[in-house]
Amino acid sequence: HSRASAEYPCGRAGGEAYSQILSISPLQMKAFRAQIFTFLVFWALIVGGVPSFRPPAVPLVVNNPYVSIWSAADHLYDNFPTHWSGGTIGLAGLIRVDNKTYRYMGPESVLSGASIPNVTQTDVKVYPTQTVYTFEQDGIQLKLTFSTPAYPLSNQSPDSANYLPITILTYDIMITDGHPHTVELYYDNSGEPAVTTAAEEITWSRTQANVAGYTTLSIGTTKQAYLAQGSDRIDWGYWYISVESDASLSTVMTSDVMARGSFANGKAFPSKDDTPPRVCSDHWPVLAVTWSLGSISNKSVKKQITIAYDQIYSMKYFGHSLSPLWRHMYNNSPGTMLTHVHSQRDVILQNCTSFDVKITESMQKSGGANYTAIASLAWRQATGGMIFVWNDKLNVPWGFLKEISSDGDVSTVDVLYPASPLFVLSFPESLRLNMLPLLAYANNETATYGMYVPYNLAWAPHHLGHWPVCDLAPNHQEQMPMEESGNMLIMLAAIAKSQGNVKYLSKYWKLLVIWGDFLVSTLPDPGNQLCTDDFEGPSPHNVNLAAKGIVGLASLVYLFNMDGQTETAKNYSSHIPSFVSYWMTNASDGDHYRLEYTLANTWSLKYNLMYERVLGFNSFPESVYEKDCAYYQTKMNDYGIPLDNRSDFTKTDWLMWAAAMCNQDQFESITNAVYRFADETPDRLPFTDWYFTDRKSG
Numbered sequence: 001h002s003r004a005s006a007e008y009p010c011g012r013a014g015g016e017a018y019s020q021i022l023s024i025s026p027l028q029m030k031a032f033r034a035q036i037f038t039f040l041v042f043w044a045l046i047v048g049g050v051p052s053f054r055p056p057a058v059p060l061v062v063n064n065p066y067v068s069i070w071s072a073a074d075h076l077y078d079n080f081p082t083h084w085s086g087g088t089i090g091l092a093g094l095i096r097v098d099n100k101t102y103r104y105m106g107p108e109s110v111l112s113g114a115s116i117p118n119v120t121q122t123d124v125k126v127y128p129t130q131t132v133y134t135f136e137q138d139g140i141q142l143k144l145t146f147s148t149p150a151y152p153l154s155n156q157s158p159d160s161a162n163y164l165p166i167t168i169l170t171y172d173i174m175i176t177d178g179h180p181h182t183v184e185l186y187y188d189n190s191g192e193p194a195v196t197t198a199a200e201e202i203t204w205s206r207t208q209a210n211v212a213g214y215t216t217l218s219i220g221t222t223k224q225a226y227l228a229q230g231s232d233r234i235d236w237g238y239w240y241i242s243v244e245s246d247a248s249l250s251t252v253m254t255s256d257v258m259a260r261g262s263f264a265n266g267k268a269f270p271s272k273d274d275t276p277p278r279v280c281s282d283h284w285p286v287l288a289v290t291w292s293l294g295s296i297s298n299k300s301v302k303k304q305i306t307i308a309y310d311q312i313y314s315m316k317y318f319g320h321s322l323s324p325l326w327r328h329m330y331n332n333s334p335g336t337m338l339t340h341v342h343s344q345r346d347v348i349l350q351n352c353t354s355f356d357v358k359i360t361e362s363m364q365k366s367g368g369a370n371y372t373a374i375a376s377l378a379w380r381q382a383t384g385g386m387i388f389v390w391n392d393k394l395n396v397p398w399g400f401l402k403e404i405s406s407d408g409d410v411s412t413v414d415v416l417y418p419a420s421p422l423f424v425l426s427f428p429e430s431l432r433l434n435m436l437p438l439l440a441y442a443n444n445e446t447a448t449y450g451m452y453v454p455y456n457l458a459w460a461p462h463h464l465g466h467w468p469v470c471d472l473a474p475n476h477q478e479q480m481p482m483e484e485s486g487n488m489l490i491m492l493a494a495i496a497k498s499q500g501n502v503k504y505l506s507k508y509w510k511l512l513v514i515w516g517d518f519l520v521s522t523l524p525d526p527g528n529q530l531c532t533d534d535f536e537g538p539s540p541h542n543v544n545l546a547a548k549g550i551v552g553l554a555s556l557v558y559l560f561n562m563d564g565q566t567e568t569a570k571n572y573s574s575h576i577p578s579f580v581s582y583w584m585t586n587a588s589d590g591d592h593y594r595l596e597y598t599l600a601n602t603w604s605l606k607y608n609l610m611y612e613r614v615l616g617f618n619s620f621p622e623s624v625y626e627k628d629c630a631y632y633q634t635k636m637n638d639y640g641i642p643l644d645n646r647s648d649f650t651k652t653d654w655l656m657w658a659a660a661m662c663n664q665d666q667f668e669s670i671t672n673a674v675y676r677f678a679d680e681t682p683d684r685l686p687f688t689d690w691y692f693t694d695r696k697s698g
Contacts (some may be wrong), residue, residue, distance in 0.1 A: 053373050053679045057082075057686045058124060059131055060091070060146045061167040062384035065402040065467065066234035067193065067309045072684035076105045076133055076144075077118040084404065084686050085232040090190030090256070090284065094263055095119065097138040098182050101264045104135050104142060105187075111260045127356040128379035139177035140296070145170040149348050150383040151355035152426045157397055159429035161351070163325045163388040166308045166341055168349060173293070174300040182295050186263045187305060188288040189241065190256065191280040194220045194309075196235040198281035204253045204273070208238055209310075209335040214342060215251050216242040216335070217287040222277050226313040227321060230408060230466050237311040241287050242338050244304070248291045259288035306341055310334045314387050315400055315410070316469045317437060319450030325397050328390035359426075368668055370675035377678065377687050382419045388433065393448050399433035402467045409463040410470050411438055414480065414532035417487040418653035418689070420494060421614070428498035435492065436504075437464060443511050458518045460484040480534070482526045482545055485515040486552030490611045493555035497615060502563050509563075516556045520575055523549045524582040525597060535690075536646055541597040543587040547620075548608035550579050554617040580619050592631035593624070595644050603631065604644035607657035629662035633669065637693035639677035640670060652689045 054074060060081055061069040068084040069091070080088045093105030094116065102119045103110050110116060119137035129150045135142040147168045149161035173183055191202040201222045208218035220238035229235065243249060252259055252269035262269050274285060291303050313321045323332070330337040341348065359379075363372040391398045401419065403412040416434055423431035440446070442461050446453045455461065457474050459481035464470035489512065496502050505512070522529075526549060528540040539545075553572055560569035587593040595602035606628050612620060635641050641658070643650050652674060659670035677691060 053675070055124075055126055055377050055687070056678055056681050056684055058126060059148075059377075059380045059384070059686070061193075061307055062148055062380045063162065063165050063167060063309065064314075064387045065232070065385060065404060066311065067165065068384055068686075069193070070686055075118070075121045076124070077103050077107070077121065079107050080110075081105075083233060086685075087192070087233060089192045090188075090286070092186075092188050092256070092260065092286075093144075094186040094260065095137070095142060096182075096184040096186075096263070096266065097140055099266060100138065101266075102137055104133075104144065111264055112257050114261070114264065116264060126373070126377050128359050128376050129352040129356055136176065138181065139175060139179055140181050140183060141174050141176050143170075143172040145172070147349055147352045148380060148384075149352060150380055151351050157429050158325070158388050158399065158427070158433055160383065160388075160427045161348070162383050162386070163329075163397075164337070164341065165310065165324065165326060166306055168341075168345065169305040169307065170349065171303045172300055173296060173302075175296055175298060178298075180295045180297040183293045183301070184263070185291045185293065185303060186260070186289070187241075188256065188259055188286040189219075189239070190284050190286050191219045191239075193239045194234065194237065195280050196229065196231045196233040198279070200235055200280055201277050202280045202285065203276040204285060204287065205276075206253075206273070209240060209242070209333075209338055211242055211335050211338045211342065213245055214242050214338070215245050215249065216240060216338060217251060217253060218334075219253075219285070219287055224312075227316045227468050230469070232404075232408065234309075234311065236313070237309060238334070239287075240306075240308040240310065240334060240338065241289065242306045242308065242342070243289055244342070248293055250290045250292070252288050253285060254288065255283040256286045257283070259286050263288075263290055304345065306338065306345070308334065308338060308341070311387075314389050314468065316471075317391075317398075317449050317464075318441075318446040318453060318470055320393065322389040322391060322398070325388040325390050328392075328397075367671050371668070371671040374671065374675050374678055374687070379422070381686055382422050383427075385419065386430070386434065388430070391436075396436070397433055398436050399430055400437060400464075400468075400470075401434055403463070408467050410465045410467050412463040413438065413460060413484040413487045414462070417491060417532075418657070420491050421610075421657075424491075424494045424498050424614075428495050431491065432495045432499070432504070435488070435495070437470065438488065439508050439511070441470070443508060457481075458514055460488040460515055478530070478534075480530045480532065481518060482522055482529050482549045482552075483531045485518055486548040486555075486608075489515060489519075489552040489555040489559070490548075490615075493558045493615055494611065496559055496562055500562075502559055505559065505563070509565075512556060512559065513568075516553060516572055519549050519553045519556075520572070523553065523575070524579040525586075533643060533651070536643070539596060541599075543583070543594050543597060544604050544606050544608050546579075546583055546587075546597075547606055547612075550576060550583065550619060551608060551612045551615075551617065553579070554612065554619050555615065558615065558617070576619055584620075584624065592628055595646075602645050603635070605632065605641065605650075605654050605658040606661075607654040610657040610661055613661060625661050629658075629666050632658060632662070633666060636669065636673065638673070638695045639680075639691065639693045640673040642693050648694050649690060649692045652687070652691070 057070040057072045069081050069089045071081050073079045081091050092110050103116045104119050119135040123134040125132045131146045133144045153159050203222050204219045209216045218238045218240045221235050224236050226236045250269050253273040314324045315322045363375050386401045388399050401416050403409040403415045442455050455474050462477045465472045526545050531545045557569045557573045586597045592603050595604040632641050640650050659667045
């Protein structure tokens, strides 16, 4: 804060205004708050340090694995947005300036049979909770902000506001040439957010959710088969848009051609909505909104749309359907939830901006502008991989994470693990809620939910089922004994360190002892076990996996000590020095450490040591980090360091974990290479975790 005040005069002006706060009227106070909010946005742009770069895909509406909409293009008007899995999601946007029609979202063919020119996109910035597009045309500037409340909540469960299934679109229009201009705005979406394929039949309504003072439109399938299929796209529940009713607003539910054509030609919407139902692709029904803003001169104009999705049921846990958490909190009523969101909208948006300022400033100090850019891009992708539900059997919230784009598994432990640092930093309670379904499964608690699946393995589970259904038998697991046991213990220790509490583990100590005994019995050499990098093939005697086992055992010691079980902690702790000694002796390969104990002239990223440092265990000497970090730099390619000597590809998560263990110059060398990949990759998909590091390979 002091640096901002020193560098930017507006910081001092804000302080002077604050000194007068006690002597201003309520009306002046409201204006002052608005000015402060505008200042925060400005501060985020100039101090937050997110550089303008070309993300491989830009997050738009990213709430959970089903509601995950991106722009896979340089400009928002180059193409329609897409689901993370690649399918088109028909969101469209038009603007009329002095009776000339332009598009700001959707391709040139957005209106069948016509060619609508685009406005000029001058900037796009991705912050942790918001994406801000800037367009200019004919003397006006349009800022379009997609805000998703993926920010922390203090002393709540979950501790993430992202349990709300919403994204708020904010339109800010201002004059740039000093002359008045007549402006009209348009937005629509098809039924594609609510279907698996466009061949499904859909229906639409104005009465699905009643919100006083707002026009609320909904769309969804007619069949509403809850939790009945395993596609990456949802086809149950309802997509909502909710807009404040005023004299400038018009809405209609009709075909895309009729709605877009009416607006593009300066005509009013049809007076009646189309009669449902029909197939999604049959004359493409859309929910359409337009504002006639009249002549705008020297003041800015703001309009907002709240997008929400009601899944009704989100997960099935061993036979029992679980509703989204927000339904429990808002009386199972989308209207009640939307009413709350509208009443708190300014607070939500201010929280988004304040958090973006805070976290990007921290990122800047830690790693510079390029690190800030890629970390901001990863933020909503990580938070948007989860869903929070209400467990009505235990009367507690639970969390689930999806393994996106590979197997579609539920709560894959070695996928939750690489996401865990973000949650330990900002959302430790959310991470704890994701542990609970896994612990319950491993502790043989599934009978409560109607389907008893006995868990009889001596190690932690790999996952729970295929999204959105948890029903996996232990013998159908992809067995990664040391991998997942270490992951679970490490994450539990990280949560404990953050929260200072292990009371919830009271019924799981016997389970943790089973996992700890397994680690002791298989360390210091894990033998021929699979690890999370199984896509590279077998890797017996894996040094990095052994490191995870040792850190996992140290994590168990930490947990027992926190609970006051010091004798048990000493028992497990006594094994660690000999395991570390064996590791250092047998993994050493001169100026670095090996991929496998038995393979000379090999190497790998030892990312599993990262939590050893974060948790302050000090089981390994500093020389281990220094030696390997120096060696990594000799393997640097165009886009980073390979995962190991077997291939040219890397894993973004593990590479960044390795970077975090190194000195500042080494850290920035790696983050700059990852930034370069994100900025240059021709593959227009959400930020990948697996890519080739050499231009010649990819």
